[in-house]
Amino acid sequence: MSKQESDADDRAENRNQDTNGYEDIQNGHRESGSAGSERARAxxxxxxxxxxxxxxxxxxxAHVVAVEDLDLDIGDNEFVTVLGPSGCGKxxxxxxxxxxxxxxxxxxxxxxxxxxxxxxSRGVVFQSNRLFPWKTIGQNARFGPQMRNDVDDERIQQLLDDTGLTGFEDSYPHELSGGMQQRAELVRLLANDPEVMLMDEPFSGLDAMTKELMQEMLLDIWEEEDRTVLFIxxxxxxxxxxxxxxVVMTARPGQIKDVIDVDIDRPRDSSVLTSEAFNEYQERASDLIHDEAERAMEQKQQETQEA
Amino acid sequence: MDGARWAKRGVSIASIVVVWFVAASIGPSTLPGPVAVASAFVGYLGEPVYWNAVVLSSLRVLGSFTLAAVIGIPLGLLIGWNVVFGDFTFPALELLRPVPPIAWIPFGILVLPSVAISLGVIGFEVSATVIFITFLGAFFPILLNAIEGVRGIDEEYSRAAHSLGAADWQTFRHVIYPGALPSVHTGMVVGMGLAWVNLVAAEMISGGGLGFMTWSAYTGGSYPVIFVGMITIGILGYVSSTIVRYIGASQLPWMEGSTV
Incomplete structure (x- = not known):
């Protein structure tokens, strides 16, 4: 599998692409050679x-095709996000x-x-917080290692320190704010040292500020330790x-509409959000997803009427 | 809890006495008023017969309830957790559940034995019929709530546990059991109440305890004593449900608003 890095020309070309022409690249395999774009990590x-x-x-x-004929490779240590309208099978x-x-x-x-x-080895963070409500934050954090009788207290303490959860070990999840709960769930996952992190809209329930902080924290964690992330x-x-x-997905049946290589230097912080490059990516992704969101909405309406 | 709330609870209980007082003064002469019952009650407090009945009924409820919890909780958790096990057991239990406690009494008298037990100071007869019928009252609410407790746990908690490396039995131990506990607790509170209901029905026919005391007061024509029995049953039922509620809340510190 070739690297999915494309140079600036490629991106410009993709930006101008007719949205109906996505079949060419829907498999997510770019054939373009890498132009050696600047990446913090290979x-x-x-x-x-x-x-x-x-x-x-x-x-x-009712025969529902959630995902159809989808091909996607995720590289070691890669951070891939899957963007799609609700109900698209992501x-x-x-x-x-x-x-x-x-x-x-x-x-x-x-x-x-x-x-x-x-x-x-494949850790999951769910959309709704799934810390065990009957266990304290400390018990939740050590759950994975505890299942193998292999608890490394120092590492867990370190993770709790890094995420600002020291002192909350004996609290129950419902006593914490939404952002803290998400951090605790992240700690639980990292304590288990997974190779791949699968994250299903983990920050969708948070307010805008907390969300931004969580995103930065996630990037810090990812940069620090070699991990592969699939983030929906x-x-x-x-x-x-x-x-x-x-990876931009179509409305159901879920297929890959387009893949956007994000060539913004790492480490990133929130200042990236106002850069010109970011705006261009955002515009392109919004264009791609707009039609699909409409289609998804129509599907939903139709289903409701039929039911 | 603040004083105002206790005051409201006091009003709730006092209102029964008021309604009763009014009903007795305008109602039939066979209905004794609160005053007559109170004096009968005071007299009964000195009678060993009364205390024997209280102890016997309480022990019967305690034994039957414990038995119901010990059998009902694991059975319900397994039925809720394992579809195959549920298919083999649940339909049979659902068939037995609607049979009212009274309907079991002839069966119990004919089939179940009575065993005399002597514990030095006190000797009493263990009527398996009464135990069994009391057991049924507690068993089904506990069983059904345990099943529902398991089914109410979001599948994602089990998925999370599996993805963190938990084996099936570890998932049962760390997710299914604690996740179902709040519902099990509700089942035990309801079950405790129904244990008293069934106990009294069984005792009235099969003998012994507060149920028999109340029934023989009726057949013997000492009407105030009927009410002594009823009030005692009410108080003991309330107290035992409250004990179950407190024990449950102490086991569930993670529940929001778990303070009683």
Whole structure:
């Protein structure tokens, strides 16, 4: 798999592309050679390979194609965001990688091996906070290692310190603010030292300021330790701010509409958000997603009328 | 809790006495008023018969309730957790559930034994019929709430546990069991109440305890004693439910607003 870095010419070309012409690149494999763009980190071999993934649901006989024939490779240490309208099957993709769902067709490979159920090497952060409410923050943080009888107290303390949660070890999740809960869930995940972090709109419930801080914190964590992240969102700015690559998905059946290589220097902080380059990416992504959001809305309306 | 709330609770109880007082003064002569009952009550407090009945009924409820919790909680958690196990057991239990406690009494008298137990100072007869029927009252609410408790846990908690490396039994231990506890607790509070309901029904027919005391007061024509029995049952039911509620709340420090 070639690196998915494209040079500035490529981006300009993509920007002008007719939105109907996405078939050429919907597999997410750019053939363009790398022009050696400046990246804080190099991404390695493909860690996650999704090949011709199709997932259909049949609730009450209704045949719903959530994802159709989707190909996507995620490189080692890469930060990929998946941007798509609600109900486009982006969570389905994540659930197939996490091992919660089996693909109807196609396969998901991790380091070349097919996914067989959930595994601690693939950590998941859910849209609604899923800290165990019956466990304290400390107990939640050590949950993963505790399952293997391999708790490293120093590391957990370090993570709690880094995220500003020291002193809240004995608090229960409901006693913490939304942002703190998200940080605690991140600590729980990192304590387990996963290879891949799968994040399903983790910050969507937070207010704008907290969200921005969480995004910066996530980037810091990612830069510091070698990790691969698949981050799902419907927030265009968030997708671009975080990502090496933004994968834009179509409305159902979920396919890849376009892939945007985000060539903004790292480390990034919120000052990036006002840069010209950022605005250009944002405009392009917004254009791409606009039609799909409309289509998704129509689908939803139709379904409601039928039901 | 502040004084105003206790005052309101006091009014709630006082209102029963007021309604009763009014009803007795305008109602039929067979209905004794609060004063007559109060004096009968004071007289009964000195009677060993009364205290024997109180102790016997309380022990029967305690034993049956414990049995119901010990069987009902694990059974309900397993039924809710494991679809196959649920399919094998749940329909049979649902078939038995609607049978009213009274309907079990002939079965109990014919089939279940009574065992005399002597504990040195006090000797009493353990009527398996009464135990069984009291057990049924507590068992089904506990069972159903345990099942519902498990089914009410969002699947994502189990997914999170699995993704953090938990094996199935670890997920049961760390997610299913604690996640179902609030519902189990509700089931136990309801079950405690129904244990008293079923106990009294069983005792009236099968003998012994406050149920029999109340029934024999009726057949013997000492009407105020009927009310002594009723009030005692009410108080003991209230107290035991409150104890279950407090114990439950102390086990659930993570619940929002878990202070009683």
């Amino acid at each position: 991404t390695g071999e493909a860690l996650v390979e999704i090949n011709e993934l199709t997932k259909t649901y049949d609730p009450d006989g 969570s389905t993709v994540m659930e197939c990688i996490a091992g919660y769902l089996e693909p109807t067709e196609g396969e998901v490979l991790i380091n070349g091996d097919p996914v067989a159920g959930p595994d601690p 969102t419907h927030d265009v700015a968030e997708a671009i701010f975080l990502a090496d690559r933004v």
